[in-house]
Amino acid sequence: MRSLILLPALLCLLLCTKTLAAGADHDWRLTPHHLSLVLGGTDTEKHPSAFTIGVDYEYRLSDFTGVGAVAEYARGHLECWTYLLVADLHLTPAWIIQVGPGFEKKGTKEHTVLRVGTLYEFSVGPVTISPQFHYDYLPDYHDAVVAAVGVGFSF
Template sequence: MKFLALSVVGLALVSGVAQASTEEHHHFPAVFIGGTSFDGETEFTYGVEYEYKFSKRWGAGAVFEKTNDAHHGDGTTVSLASLYLHPWKELRVGAGFGREKVGGAHPHKENLARVSVSYDFHVGEFGLAPTIAVDFIDGETATVFGVAFVKSF
């Protein structure tokens, strides 16, 4: 429910903003900074992302994120591949699959599915993309939120 509410608020905030065209660009690498909320705790998260847009509406990419203090200090890394739809202006909706690796005394890996929404504010080749995602991991959910700093070419 939080995801839906935040998505609606985000769309309302950006609906009147004019954007510079990035249609001629195909590569969208980014640095992500934000937080991950899981089991009542929110921890600092950082990572890198990459999207290749093969058409105006469709792209595919990869995400790698690290949350050092997750799982009571054990830390996690998330790596996944995603497919992206760009249905309207700079709105990006994603779905991906990958793995979460939990460190610590009992390290293990789990499958992960992610749905995400972001809106890219581009000025020339640079962009800022507020993002929210929900990860589904072994029957539980984690919410990832933050901003990606994008350099397109």
């Protein structure tokens, strides 16, 4: 079941071997919005390898900072939605640390969540491909690990 998480990351690395050194080559000042479709898997101690699909939006404020929102749905045994407001800290043009609070909705229950994660955006023409890894801390529930690949574009 862990292959559900590792497969997208390995596939992305295979597809991006020619762009490893390229990084993000667009000027964010011209296209400050960025939207990605995110596919991967979510693991918790109780529920391993739930297929996860989501959307990640960022509005770039400066060379270092962007703000945005993330919405993800984890299927399978988890069957939950996660909604986050995030800060994207651009350590390099392509390497990003993402942090932010939010909540997870599972049935009628809601849990507070704090996400800390990292992603690396490879530019392939007008498209970005970003392997990502996130840790979701839920103080009153099971923490989660999300490994995914995002495919996005700036506008």
